[in-house]
Amino acid sequence: MARTLARDGEWAWCYEDEVYLDLLEEPVPRSAPRPPESVWDYPRPPAMREDDRDVRVECAGQVVAETRRAVRVLETSHPPVFYIPPQDVRTELLFPAVAGRTWCEWKGSARYWDVIVGDDVRARAAWSYPRPEPGYAPLADFIAFYPSRMDRCTVDGDEVRAQEGDFYGGWITAEVRGPFKGAPGTRLW
Helix, strand or coil, rough: CCCEEEECCCCCEEEECCEEEEECCCCCCCCCCCCCEEEHHCCCCEEEECCCCCCEEEECCCCEECCCCCCEEEEEEEEEEEEECCHHHHHEEEEEECCCEECCCCEEEEEEEEEEEECCCEEEEEEEECCCCCCHHHHHHHEEEEHCCCCCEEEECCCCCEEECCCCEEEECCEEECEECCCHHHHHH
């Protein structure tokens, strides 16, 4: 008999030709409420976390993006930003924005996108990092949306509240606690 740690973090008990897996902890059902998170406990520089919840973005009566493969970026004082893989975005509705780029000290140069559904134009409603800095390479070409510029953004069916100020594009969900940077008077936080 041998006990080893399997790749997925579970213990494997091996008896000659049989393997039994014992969970290290009880799995959390998808429908279980998530514990509260304070944005003041998030790190700086920002951390990336995979998120398997259903993330959905709607604009002008269309689903623009939907995934269970989002990456949340967590940064001190900011609500998380959800980045969606391009395969799960209706990229035919995204057009390069006329107005320039911005620079993030951690992620690099951001490219902005207009979301256009029929005659409905949402200028600079999304952004991406085509060539992010090395520590953020997993974000390459993933798309983030400003929830304030979309009609509706949800995480597992719960409606997202937009971060005030609209510069950072954070998604405030039920488990996220502030106060949040972005509102007037918080620029130097």
